Structure formats: structure tokens, C-alpha cells
Amino acid sequence: xxxxxxxxxxxxxxxxxxxxxxxxxTMRSVSHRFGDVRALNNVDVTVYPGExxxxxGESGSGKSTLLRMMxxxxxxxxxxxxxxxxGATQNLFALDRFARRMLRARHIGIVYQNPHLGLLMRNSxxxxxxxxxxxxxERRFSALRSRxxxxxxxxxxxxxxxxxxxxxxxxxxxxxVQLAKALALEPALLLLDEPTTGLDVSxxxxxxxxxxxxxxxxxxxxxxxSHDLGVxxxxxxxxxxxxxxxxxxxxxxxxxxxxxxxxxxxxLVHAKL
Amino acid sequence: xSQPLLEVENLSKHFDVHHLDQRVFAFSDxxxxxxxxxxxxxxGCNGVGKSTLLRTLxxxxVPKHGHIWFDAVEGRIDLASAxxxxxxALRRRDIGFVTQFLVARPRVAADELVAEPLRLxxxxxxRALDEARRWLGEFGVKRELWRAYPTTFSGGEQQKVNLxxxLVLPQRLLLLDEPTASLDAGxxxxxxxxxxALKAQGVAMIGVFxxxxxxVELIDVQLTLAVKEMADVAE
Amino acid sequence: MTTLRQLTRPWRxxxxxxxxxxxxxxxxxxxxxxxxxxxxxxxxxxxxxPMARGWGTGGLQVTLTLLKPSSVVKVIDQGADEGVNAVSxxxxxxxxxxARETIDTCEATIIQSRHRVPEEVMRxxxxxxxxxxxxxxxxxxxHHISAARQMHADADYARLWLILYEQMVRxxxxxxxxxxxxxxxxxxxxxPSPIPRWDVPKLHMAHHLTLLSAGREKRLYAVPPFTxxxxxxxxxxxxxxxxxxxxxxxxxxxxxYFMNEVPQDDGGSLFxxxxxxxxxxxxxxxxxxxxxxxxxxxxxxxx
Numbered sequence: 048x049x050x051x052x053x054x055x056x057x058x059x060x061x062x063x064x065x066x067x068x069x070x071x072x073t074m075r076s077v078s079h080r081f082g083d084v085r086a087l088n089n090v091d092v093t094v095y096p097g098e099x100x101x102x103x104g105e106s107g108s109g110k111s112t113l114l115r116m117m118x119x120x121x122x123x124x125x126x127x128x129x130x131x132x133x134g135a136t137q138n139l140f141a142l143d144r145f146a147r148r149m150l151r152a153r154h155i156g157i158v159y160q161n162p163h164l165g166l167l168m169r170n171s172x173x174x175x176x177x178x179x180x181x182x183x184x185e186r187r188f189s190a191l192r193s194r195x196x197x198x199x200x201x202x203x204x205x206x207x208x209x210x211x212x213x214x215x216x217x218x219x220x221x222x223x224v225q226l227a228k229a230l231a232l233e234p235a236l237l238l239l240d241e242p243t244t245g246l247d248v249s250x251x252x253x254x255x256x257x258x259x260x261x262x263x264x265x266x267x268x269x270x271x272x273s274h275d276l277g278v279x280x281x282x283x284x285x286x287x288x289x290x291x292x293x294x295x296x297x298x299x300x301x302x303x304x305x306x307x308x309x310x311x312x313x314x315l316v317h318a319k320l
Numbered sequence: 321x322s323q324p325l326l327e328v329e330n331l332s333k334h335f336d337v338h339h340l341d342q343r344v345f346a347f348s349d350x351x352x353x354x355x356x357x358x359x360x361x362x363x364g365c366n367g368v369g370k371s372t373l374l375r376t377l378x379x380x381x382v383p384k385h386g387h388i389w390f391d392a393v394e395g396r397i398d399l400a401s402a403x404x405x406x407x408x409a410l411r412r413r414d415i416g417f418v419t420q421f422l423v424a425r426p427r428v429a430a431d432e433l434v435a436e437p438l439r440l441x442x443x444x445x446x447r448a449l450d451e452a453r454r455w456l457g458e459f460g461v462k463r464e465l466w467r468a469y470p471t472t473f474s475g476g477e478q479q480k481v482n483l484x485x486x487l488v489l490p491q492r493l494l495l496l497d498e499p500t501a502s503l504d505a506g507x508x509x510x511x512x513x514x515x516x517a518l519k520a521q522g523v524a525m526i527g528v529f530x531x532x533x534x535x536v537e538l539i540d541v542q543l544t545l546a547v548k549e550m551a552d553v554a555e
Numbered sequence: 556m557t558t559l560r561q562l563t564r565p566w567r568x569x570x571x572x573x574x575x576x577x578x579x580x581x582x583x584x585x586x587x588x589x590x591x592x593x594x595x596x597x598x599x600x601x602x603x604x605p606m607a608r609g610w611g612t613g614g615l616q617v618t619l620t621l622l623k624p625s626s627v628v629k630v631i632d633q634g635a636d637e638g639v640n641a642v643s644x645x646x647x648x649x650x651x652x653x654a655r656e657t658i659d660t661c662e663a664t665i666i667q668s669r670h671r672v673p674e675e676v677m678r679x680x681x682x683x684x685x686x687x688x689x690x691x692x693x694x695x696x697x698h699h700i701s702a703a704r705q706m707h708a709d710a711d712y713a714r715l716w717l718i719l720y721e722q723m724v725r726x727x728x729x730x731x732x733x734x735x736x737x738x739x740x741x742x743x744x745x746x747p748s749p750i751p752r753w754d755v756p757k758l759h760m761a762h763h764l765t766l767l768s769a770g771r772e773k774r775l776y777a778v779p780p781f782t783x784x785x786x787x788x789x790x791x792x793x794x795x796x797x798x799x800x801x802x803x804x805x806x807x808x809x810x811x812y813f814m815n816e817v818p819q820d821d822g823g824s825l826f827x828x829x830x831x832x833x834x835x836x837x838x839x840x841x842x843x844x845x846x847x848x849x850x851x852x853x854x855x856x857x858x
Contacts, residue, residue, distance in 0.1 A: 095405045145708075145709050148711075167717075170717065170721055173724065174717055174721050177720050178713055178714065178717050181716045181717060181720070182713040186716075186789055186790050187790045187791050188791050188792045191720060191789075210724050210725075252427060253427060256427050256428060259425065259428075263436060263439050264445075284408050285404050285405075285408070297404075298382070298404060299380070299408065301380040302379060302380050302381065302382060305375065305380045305381060306335065306375075306380065306382050308336070308382060310338035310339070313338050314338075314339065317339075
């Protein structure tokens with residue numbers, strides 16, 4: 048059926064009229080193939096300062112691939128990526144590996160679903176935070192300690208456990224260590240890849256509360272990928288719905304959940320218990 | 321009062337329900353103007369689209385045709401086609417929505433929940449909490465509940481917290497979706513007092529009320545929505 | 556009329572300096588490259604020498620390449636000239652090159668060593684060859700060699716700092732005893748072989764050339780004269796050498812140098828100079844001989 052292809056109400060998503068601030072993140076025409084699979088197909092994303100952008104979609108929709116590109120871990124076949132950070136005016140995808148790595152270490156924080164990806168499990172938790180500060184050139188031991196303490200405080204991690212290795216911590220605590228590591232340098236962008244998937248419901252709620260409080264207390268910009276619509280609903284200001292490497296719908300979080308336009312979004316939202 | 325705060329022109333809304341292959345019409349060609357300090361009561365029988373209109377104005381629902389001109393500080397902006405970021409900014413600053421239900425989050429205390437809009441507007445934590453507690457008191461939430469989690473409250477208490485949260489920050493346009501439902505008399509009076517005070521400050525309001533007699537002294541204008549048919553588009 | 560016999564040397568069972576000339580040419584090229592990029596590990600085709608891997612084959616190949624008949628060689632193992640390994644290497648070097656053997660630091664032109672840098676200051680006409688068991692300072696944090704090379708290329712040494720951080724957190728002090736990671740010329744971090752922390756500052760802005768070579772791992776690197784060698788240390792936790800300054804050698808009576816601990820039957824310990832060459836010179840001087848002792852890096856335990 049093709050009936051209700053009433054064209055979506057025309058909106059110029061890129062041209063806010065009130066909000067004169069520049070977007071933190073701008074991605075344009077990002078496309079990528081894995082062999083025959085179009086993992087990303089002409090994806091555009093804009094994220095404004097202080098907002099939480101949720102990305103939803105089923106497995107294989109390209110949401111995690113997109114997040115990896117945002118973290119500059121992967122480079123797409125084509126596309127343009129800009130972050131509003133000092134000294135970075137060019138397409139970040141065009142940077143060499145080393146420059147990308149330095150930029151990532153300095154300006155982008157990430158929390159992975161699997162803490163093994165983001166943490167040295169046998170080092171101390173504070174060492175995991177310190178590593179990031181060391182990469183950025185901090186060479187004072189006392190400063191490493193105090194900045195690690197601040198980061199653990201912000202991620203609501205018990206300070207008396209900050210020297211325990213992550214391998215001895217619970218899943219929720221490991222996520223907080225990742226969060227502290229991500230926050231250590233006050234990143235321009237905080238990326239969250241299914242940060243609470245696999246946690247107990249009550250632990251999940253506590254981690255989300257921490258994120259919510261962070262968002263309220265400091266001007267932090269987040270991109271949150273999750274297949275859990277409840278998490279997105281709690282956290283996101285705006286939502287992007289992805290399917291088969293394309294953005295099928297984009298809008299305010301309440302609008303996506305209350306008045307989804309695209310057939311796929313409708314089925315996704317209605318499938319939620 | 322030369323410039324209307326809100327000017328709605330030929331606003332229409334329908335829903336496309338893809339899996340039913342159906343288009344559901346809510347309302348069409350609604351036009352009205354609202355000036356600062358005016359109170360507009362939406363009337364009409366159940367299912368006529370009163371709440372839908374409120375949500376469309378708030379942009380929770382996507383408008384299909386027409387314009388919603390809002391007189392923002394920066395200039396006139398059409399909410400129907402404004403960018404999402406602008407809507408977010410306006411919601412934090414100028415446009416409030418008061419629902420019947422509190423969207424509480426587990427493990428967030430009542431006073432923190434109420435203080436949140438103030439924090440987002442840049443208030444320091446202690447001042448925001450003081451102000452939040454003042455309003456909780458104003459709406460008759462007992463002091464011992466201020467630090468408790470509203471998820472555990474009764475419906476009536478939750479609604480008081482909800483009202484405090486929605487009204488703690490003076491905005492320029494308030495959308496009220498049956499805020500008096502499930503309120504006891506004391507809280508209802510507090511609400512009406514607060515609405516009256518806001519109106520006197522120039523806040524414009526659009527409301528849907530089960531018992532409009534509660535707010536009869538506030539009403540300036542009334543708008544009655546008429547029933548539309550459900551149409552099957554496939555025909 | 557000249558004959559072919561006059562133009563060629565008589566057949567000999569092995570090349571001068573044991574290694575064949577192509578091996579030595581390769582080593583010389585790699586040595587020059589290493590000197591040109593201080594601290595950078597240069598791979599080379601480590602040859603077979605008549606000694607087991609791990610006993611100093613890397614150092615031996617470098618020394619064999621540098622030897623000439625006028626050289627004077629000294630070999631130390633654990634600071635001592637008279638250890639079995641040191642003696643065999645020294646005899647071997649003399650035998651294949653005609654170089655003179657010595658145990659006097661001041662006299663030597665080439666000093667091959669494993670665990671120590673001699674206490675007497677080396678001059679700009681001397682070369683120190685260090686035998687290195689594990690040349691890769693990143694080995695404890697990155698088991699993948701190509702990844703480690705990438706980290707060197709990026710000067711990505713945060714994980715090494717992290718080791719120091721973890722030691723500080725767990726024990727309140729830096730525990731690294733030997734192979735203390737050190738930044739060479741502000742660019743590459745090297746492992747200065749198993750020399751104690753005591754000896755690392757001797758390499759900083761030294762007058763002599765230091766060559767470090769790992770035979771099993773097939774890597775060599777260099778610290779040219781007058782090159783900065785800075786052990787990694789936090790700004791607010793200064794680098795510390797071993798607390799040996801107050802110890803006195805039970806044989807020579809010297810103090811203020813790096814000592815070996817000699818456990819006694821009564822449970823106590825005596826100490827003796829780790830640098831046996833210096834110890835002997837002091838003993839001979841005490842016996843009335845006129846032995847010149849060169850200036851030392853440390854005086855009364857202070858650098």
C-alpha cells in the first residue's frame with residue numbers, strides 16, 4: 048500500500064530560527080558499505096549543544112555503525128563530519144589516523160555496552176580514567192588523582208572503590224567507570240552505545256538517573272544509541288529512527304512516540320510493551 | 321495588546337495509521353488568535369480533538385496543514401514548521417504543557433523533579449530546590465514527601481507534584497490538559513489561584529477542562545470543536 | 556708481474572672479527588640509522604654466534620662489528636669483569652680481533668655490559684655496548700608487536716605512564732627496578748636494558764656513545780653522545796635512584812656507589828661495590844700501588 052504517502056510536513060531541520068548556536072555535531076551524506084550490504088545510506092545527523100539525541104532501530108539498522116563513525120573509530124566510504132571544537136574546521140573523516148585518535152581522546156567520550164571494549168579490566172578503575180588524562184598530556188600525579196576523583200563523583204561512583212579494578216565490580220559499576228572515563232576531559236560529545244543493555248532493571252534506572260542528572264547539571268551533549276525505546280524515551284530530546292542504513296524518521300522524542308509518521312516507526316513504537 | 325501571542329491559521333491534523341491503511345481526521349481548519357493574558361477554553365464533546373489540538377500546538381503531534389504563529393522574543397515563528405531545536409528551546413522557556421499525569425522517574429525525589437525546569441533554565445541548585453519546595457507546599461504536598469520518590473505517591477499527590485513542576489517556571493503560553501482532574505478541593509483552589517496570578521502577569525492559556533465551572537472566572541474566549549468523520553482513504 | 560696470490564690474502568678459517576663482512580656491513584648501516592634516530596628500535600638480521608641466545612649475542616655482534624686490532628675491550632656481567640660469561644666473551648673478542656683485553660674502565664675503548672654502566676665517567680672516545688634481553692618498553696602493555704610499533708610512531712606512551720600510576724596507587728611509590736622506561740631525545744621511549752635506576756641518569760647528556768642490542772629480538776637502538784635521556788616520572792613525584800648512597804663497600808671501603816648485597820650467615824648483610832673494576836683499583840691503591848681512578852658519575856652518592 049502506498050496510500051498514505053502524504054508528504055511529511057515540510058520542515059527545514061537544519062535551519063533553526065531562534066536558536067542561533069551552532070550545532071555541536073554535523074554529519075552529511077554519510078554512506079558506507081560492508082561488502083554488498085549498505086550499512087549506511089546517505090545519513091545526515093545534526094546535534095545541537097546540550098541536547099540528547101536518541102538513535103533507535105533494530106539490530107543491523109546501522110545505528111552502532113553510525114556511532115562508531117561519530118567516535119572516529121571507523122571511516123565511511125563517503126561523508127562529511129564536523130564537530131564544533133576549537134581548531135577543527137575540516138572534515139574529520141579526512142584526518143589521518145593519528146589526528147583522529149588525538150581528537151577522540153581529547154573531545155569525545157564513549158560508553159560501550161560491553162565494558163571490555165572501553166576499559167582495561169585489570170588496571171585500577173581510577174587508572175582507566177587517568178589513562179585518558181595521560182593521553183592528553185597530564186603529567187602531575189596529584190592532578191590525575193583529583194581529576195579522576197571529580198569524574199567518579201560526577202558519575203556517582205563510590206570514591207572509596209575508585210582504585211579497585213573493573214573486573215571486581217558489578218556491571219552497573221563498570222558502566223559508571225566507563226562514564227567517569229568519558230567525562231574526565233569534559234568532552235564536547237558523549238556517545239552512549241546501549242549503555243544500560245544487559246543490566247538489571249533497577250541498576251539500569253540508576254545509571255539512567257545519573258545520566259539525566261549529568262545532562263541537567265552541565266552543558267553536555269549526548270548521542271544515545273539503544274534498541275530499548277523506554278531508555279530513549281526517558282533520555283532523549285530528539286530521536287532518529289534508523290532502518291537498513293537509512294534515517295526513516297527524525298523528530299522530537301515525544302512526537303516520535305506519540306505521533307510517529309513513518310510506517311516503520313509506527314510498528315516500532317506500537318511493538319513496545 | 322496589539323500583537324497576538326499566538327495566531328493559529330487553518331490548522332489541520334489527521335493521523336495516518338499505516339497498518340490499518342487508514343487516515344483518522346482529528347480537526348481541520350482551526351483558526352484563532354490569543355493575546356497575552358488571555359484564557360481560551362476549548363470545548364467540544366469527547367473525541368472531538370481537544371487534547372489533540374493542544375498536543376499539536378505543543379508539537380507533540382505533527383501538524384498537517386496550516387500555521388501556528390508564535391510571537392517569540394526573537395520574532396514571529398511558525399511552530400508548525402519550526403526546527404526541533406527551536407521547539408525544544410521554546411518549551412524550556414516560553415511554552416508549558418500541563419497534563420493530567422506525572423511522568424515520574426524512579427529514584428528522583430519530588431523536589432528535584434520540580435526543580436528540574438529551573439535547573440535547565442540555569443538556576444543554581446539550592447535556589448531551584450527552595451523554589452521547588454515552596455511550590456510543593458503551595459499545592460499542598462506534605463513536607464515529609466518532598467524528599468520522597470513520586471513514583472510511590474497516590475494519583476492525587478502525583479498530580480500536585482506534576483502541577484508544581486509545570487508551573488514553577490513562569491512561561492508565556494500554558495497548555496492545560498484537564499489539570500484539575502483527580503485534584504482535591506484545596507489543590508484545585510491553589511491551582512486556580514496560581515493560574516489567575518500567571519494570567520495577571522500576562523501569561524496566555526489554552527485549556528481543556530472536564531468541569532469548566534472550576535475556572536469560569538478565568539475564561540476570556542471559548543472555542544468549540546465540531547465532530548469530524550473518520551475517513552477511509554483507500555476509497 | 557703481480558700474481559693473483561699477491562693481490563689476495565691467504566685463506567683463513569673465519570673472517571676478521573668472526574662475523575662475515577656482509578653481516579658487519581648490515582650491522583654498521585643499522586647502527587648508523589639507530590644513531591640518527593636516537594632511541595628508535597632498528598631491526599637487524601641477528602646472526603648466529605658461538606654462544607646461546609640470551610647470553611649477550613646482541614651485544615656481541617655489535618662489539619664484533621666495531622672491533623679493530625687497536626681496540627681495548629672490557630666486558631662486564633652483573634658489574635663484574637671476572638664472571639664466567641664476561642671472561643669468555645672477553646677472551647673470544649680478543650681472539651677473533653687481536654684487540655687487547657682490560658678490566659680498567661678508563662683504559663677500554665669498547666665496554667660491553669649487561670646490567671651496569673661503570674661508575675667511572677666514560678669519555679667521548681669510548682663506546683658502551685649494552686646487551687638487551689627485551690628491547691620493547693611497550694611489551695608489558697601491548698603484546699602485539701605491530702601495534703607497539705604504531706604506538707611508538709604516535710609517541711603514544713600513556714600506557715607506560717599508567718604503569719607508573721598504578722604502582723603509585725598500589726604502593727605509594729614507583730616500583731620499577733630495572734629497564735626503567737626512558738624518553739630519548741624527547742621522542743622515543745626506550746628500555747635501557749636491565750641496568751638499575753641508579754645507572755639511567757648516567758646516559759643523560761653523556762659524552763660517550765651507547766649502543767643497545769637485543770640478539771634474540773633482533774633489534775638495536777642507540778643513545779648518541781649529548782642526548783637527553785629522561786626517565787618517565789610525574790612532575791610531582793620525582794625520579795628516585797636506589798638508596799645506596801649511605802652504603803659502604805666491605806672490601807674497598809668506598810661508599811656512595813651502587814652496591815651488591817652479600818647475605819651473611821648471621822642473617823645480616825655486607826655490601827660490596829657492584830663495579831668490580833673500580834673495587835679492584837681501590838684495593839690496589841690501598842695496597843700502595845699508584846693506580847689512577849677516573850672521575851665517577853656519583854660522588855658521595857650524589858650525581
